[in-house]
Amino acid sequence: MTADTQIDILQGVDTQQRGFRLIIFAAIIFMVMLAVLVGILGWRNAVAVGSLRALVEANEATSEELRVQAFNMRQQQIATVISTNTLQNSILSDYAEVRRVLVQQNAAEIAPADANSALEAAKAYLRLGQRIGLQDERRIRTIVEAVPLPPEIALSDSEFALLRGVFLVRRFEDAGGAVQTGRDAGEHPDVANARAAFDQVLAAAQADRALRPLREFAGAGLARLDYIAARGANFNAATCNRLIETVSSSYTQGVFVPINIVWRADCLRKTGQSATALGAYGSALYQVYNIDELRVALERGDVGALTTAALAFEGLGATIISTSNQDAGNESIAGGLRHAVRFCLPDRSDEAERLVLARACIGRATEFRRRLRQTDIEVAGAEQVIGIALLRQGDYRQALSHAQSVDAIAPFAWNAAVRWIAARHEADAVEERRALSEARLFPRSAFNECELAPLLGEEMSETLTTLLEQTRDASQPAPCLA
Known part of the structure; x- marks a missing residue:
């Protein structure tokens, strides 16, 4: 091999090495550029993903807010439907009486017979929950606003105070008010004044034996105020304690007003005292069906009697479910179950399985709600408890x-x-x-x-x-x- 050939070979190898190094260098530059490009794309992708995630979260928050708003609107619509139905029922009930009152309407003079009628209407309202007719509403208002009373109107101070208490309660209810503070400071003036009027009657009855019969009605008035307070506060412990104390105090004086017993039982049930509530609901139903005037009012379709029965049956069914695993030997439970068998399953002489009995009582409650011409929404509110009984049955x-x-x-x-x-x-x-x-x-x-x-x-x-x-x-x- 000549020297020229060796030189040519070396030059060829050198050229190849330079080319190879150039290729490697270009590849490195390409890889670096590719890495930079990937980094840029990754950064842009991360930004895009972050923006998309933020957009999705914002959309989810907006969607959730819209769902809550739609739900709240539906709840308001339900409340409006119930209120409208109640108003329609009231208008239908009052229509015939309005015509009669317009025919009989005289000057605002009150005769002794009118005063007696007004007093009896007030008592029926407090004791039985009966609606006060337009004519008696006018009589009560005229008597309460008359200063002084005409001498021919022979009402005692206590009877006048009772009428005044009823007038103030009715005015407050008609205005759509809701007591929030019970006996605490800050309650509505009409409520505070009504409470003072009923307390005045109780104090007078305590001092004068002749006025003892009025204790029942004054106590019922105080219980009504406490029930409105408890209902307005969603039956919290403070307002329920007050109502239970008021009604229990009436018990010690031998006063048993069925609707008051139901209200007390409502508070006992809603605060977890199911066994005691079960006995109370049973006792209320016993009185509804065994006190002549209440039984007659129920047969007549009086709103107060129907409401008392509906609430008692509903509460009875619910508390039977709550106590289904408790000992039937408990005095309150045993008494409540006896009344439930009698009034919820009148064709059965034996003690039915408790949850079956509970469903029967709820069924009776819905019957009375329909007799009251309540809406499907209100009836469904009672029927939802049947679902709980089915859960307990497995x-x-x-x-x-x-x-x-x-x-x-x-x-x-x-x-x-x-x-x-x-x-x-x-x-x-x-x-x-x-x-x-x-x-x-x-x-x-x-x-x-x-x-x-x-x-x-x-x-x-x-x-x-x-x-x-x-x-x-x-x-x-x-x-x-x-």
């Missing part, structure tokens, strides 16, 4: 079906809980999500755990807690009385 499929039928009429917090629990047991994931979505729209306070937990029983109450921790307002509930 019939989850039927409980779910029943809850769905109730939800088709109106949304209720308890019913949403029943749907969710039943769907979990039935492994129905779709319905479980739907029920959870609806339940989360309610504030935790709407579930009233003091009442709902005993209804569901210990095992399902733990499941309920899991649900309530996911509601809009998952704050800790107020303590129960029991």
Whole structure:
């Protein structure tokens, strides 16, 4: 091999090495540029993903807000439907009387017979819950506003105070007010003055034996004020304690007003004292069917008597469910069950299975609600408790079906809980999500755990807690009385 050949070979190798190095260098530059490009694309993608996530979260928040607003609007529509129906029923009831009053209307003079009629109407309103007719409303107003009373109107100071208390309560109710503070400072002037009037009657009856019969009516007036307060405060412990104390005080004086007994039982039930409430509801029903004037009023279709019966049957059914695992030897439970068998299953002489008995009592309550011409929404509000009875019986499929039928009429917090629990047991994931979505729209306070937990029983109450921790307002509930 000549020297020239070797040189040519070396030059060729050198040229190849330079070319190879150039290729490597170009590849490195390309890789760096590619890495930079990938980095830029990754950064832009991260920014885009972040923006998209923020947009999705904003859309979800907006969607949730819209769902809550739609839910609240539906609740307002339901309240409007109920109020409108109540007003329509009142107008229908008053129509015939309006015509009669227009024909009989004279000057605002009150005769002794008118005063007696007004007093009897006020007593029936307090004791039986009967509506006060327009004519007697006018008489009561004229007497209360007359200063001084004409000498021919022979009303004692206590009777006048009783009329004044009724007048103030009716004026307050007609104005659509709601007591929030009970005996505390700051309550509505009409309520405070009505309370003072009823207290005046009680004090006079305490000092004068001849006035003792008025104690029943004054005590009923105070109980009515306390019930309005408890209802306005969603039956919290403070207002319910006050109502229970007022009605129990009447018991010690031998005064037993059925609607007051029902109100006391409502507070006992809604604050978790189910066994005592069961006996009270049974006692109220016994009086409704055994006091002649109440039984006659019920047969006549009087609103007060029908309302008392509807509330008592509904409460009786609910407390039978709440106490279904408790000893039937308990005096209150045993008494309540005896009355339930008698009034809810009149064709049965034996003691029916408790949950079957409870469903029968709820059925009677819905009958009376329909006799009161209440809306389907109000009737469904009572029927939702049947779903809880079905849960306690272990019939989850039927409980779910029943809850769905109730939800088709109106949304209720308890019913949403029943749907969710039943769907979990039935492994129905779709319905479980739907029920959870609806339940989360309610504030935790709407579930009233003091009442709902005993209804569901210990095992399902733990499941309920899991649900309530996911509601809009998952704050800790107020303590129960029991």
